[in-house]
Amino acid sequence: MQPKPVETTSDSVRVGILDAAEARFRIYGLNKTTMAEIAHDMDMSASNLYRYFKNKQDIAAACACRCIDTQTDLLRGVVRTPGLSAAEKLERCALEMLRYTWETAHDQPRINELVNHVILEHRDMVHHKVQESCSLLAEVLAQGNESGEFEVADVVKTAETVHAALKMFHVPIFMSLYAHEVLMLRARDVVALLISGLRGRDHEPSQ
Amino acid sequence: MQPKPVETTSDSVRVGILDAAEARFRIYGLNKTTMAEIAHDMDMSASNLYRYFKNKQDIAAACACRCIDTQTDLLRGVVRTPGLSAAEKLERCALEMLRYTWETAHDQPRINELVNHVILEHRDMVHHKVQESCSLLAEVLAQGNESGEFEVADVVKTAETVHAALKMFHVPIFMSLYAHEVLMLRARDVVALLISGLRGRDHEPSQ
DNA sequence: ATACTGAATATTTTATTGAATATTCACTGC
DNA sequence: GCAGTGAATATTCAATAAAATATTCAGTAT
Incomplete structure (x- = not known):
């Protein structure tokens, strides 16, 4: 049994x-x-x-999938950490994701190349990953609404907006274009500006 | 004479x-x-x-340079348009840039490929372009400060922050990943959220 | 000196083919 | 039927040679 x-x-x-x-x-x-x-x-x-x-490509795809799940798990870890304010979680999400993306791009270039290759023929994997990330961000926004830190009308849509604004820090290509320190500072600034906006009373998502 | x-x-x-x-x-x-x-x-x-x-690569580089300048000119056109509020300019900048990037990626794939190729050995061209864009954004932020629409402490640094948050809409790779409409709506939302943040009283750039 | 050319040379691209690898299949032992 | 194999076949890779192209250079005309 x-x-x-x-x-x-x-x-x-x-x-x-x-x-x-x-x-x-x-x-x-x-x-x-x-x-x-x-x-x-x-x-x-x-x-x-x-x-x-089925074939070698499928093995590669499954490997890529596991790598991507690792990223999502990382985010989930931050979001589900007790005792953090929504703003703190948002910042940690951005910085953790950046750290992970940076380290993968630099320390494991082969795996990175593998993931990029697989993604080309499995666009849905990217969309799935983005959706999971957005769900987690939405959780944070909801927490912020409850605690009074934020005033977000549509948490799901706004999560997508925040995710889009942080895109630069999730995508490997940019990792080789800027120094790690510069990216960290920039990410901090973007998050700070976003948080400032999430507090605002008048932000209306289009449509 | x-x-x-x-x-x-x-x-x-x-x-x-x-x-x-x-x-x-x-x-x-x-x-x-x-x-x-x-x-x-x-x-x-x-x-x-x-x-x-000097050689063929140089001809390619000069062509790429002209294409990039076209983009900057577009932005300058928006920023120097009289009678627009800073917020309107910011939105138009984002949307015009997105429209241009989208159209180039789709209608002129060869030129796009050329620019991407040239950029690999002339990183400085990217940085130069980004700096010009940021200068123009800084102009808009300064206007916003004067008109009372915004309250931005460091216009130069914040321009870089805004540029980073809009990166997704400037970069060809993303053009094939999402539908044009989706990107337009998303860009609008990001700009709206950023503008909401620029109004806030408490946004402090790090360091 | 400046603007230019055709021929000579250097480099890159393309085509070809043998070797390495991926994939299938008929078969074995449980 | 399930887990596995080795041999056969299909596909991809890598080395090479041939062709195309980029680049240089000695020389012409103005």
Whole structure:
């Protein structure tokens, strides 16, 4: 009477394959990692990998998905931290996200390249990630409304607005264009200006 | 006693070459345009082009520079329009820039690709363009301060902050990720939120 | 000296092909 | 049926040579 083992065996193999693949992708990148190598790490034949994944692209996509989830988890961690004001959470969200994006872009260029590549054929993954981020931001805005810090009419729409204004700090391309310090200061400033706006009485989302 | 003709001849040839090159770049792109073709359009030999430009990359760079200047001119047009409030100018700046970026990305993909390529080896061009944009935004903020619409302590720094928050709408990559309408609405919302913040009394730039 | 050219040379792009890798499939042991 | 394999086939990569193009240069005309 185990609790929901469902497909324990098959699933754990899948996870194992992803772990092995990710480890190699990190070091050698997607193109320089062969199915044979991943299979060898798992003590199986290359052909057997196809029992768990449709093809190599699918393994890459699943890896990218896990990376993106890590980002969302990070945000969730901040948003669900007890004892922080909404304004503090908003700032931490922006700065944590920036830190993570920066570090990934610099310390794990291979994985970053992998994610960028996968995203090209899975636009929906980006939209899903953005939506999750916005949901979390909406939570913060709602908290701000309750505590009286903010006065936001439409938390969902405004979350999207805030997310758009912070886009620059989420996107790897900009990481190589500016120094880390500059980005941190800039992010702080943008958040401060946004918070100032969220307090305002007269902000009306269009339509 | 002409007024400053300086290098009239040589300069007009340079402009002619750039016009010819740009026309071909627009249609065929940088790589599929040869020096021989540009030279033929100008009724000269390919080797003679080198009297006016160091090499092909330089012609491309000069073309990219002209495109970027067009953008800045657009912004300047909005900022120097008489009879608009600072808030109206800010919104028009954002929307005009978005419209231009969108149209360029969609109608002139070759030129866009050219600019992106050139930017890689001339980072300074980006920074210069950003600085010019920020100067113009700073003008608007200063106007807002004078008219009482805004209360901005450091117009230069805040201009950079506003520019960062609007980054998403200036950068071609995002143009293919969202529908034009969505971007327009989102830009409007971001500007509205920023304006609301610029009115606030308590916004302090960090450091 | 300035504006220019055609021929010579250097560099880049393109095409080709053999090798490496991805993917499929018929088959084995449980 | 499920988990797995090795051999066969399809696709992609990488090295190379050939062709196209960029760049230089010696020289002409004004």
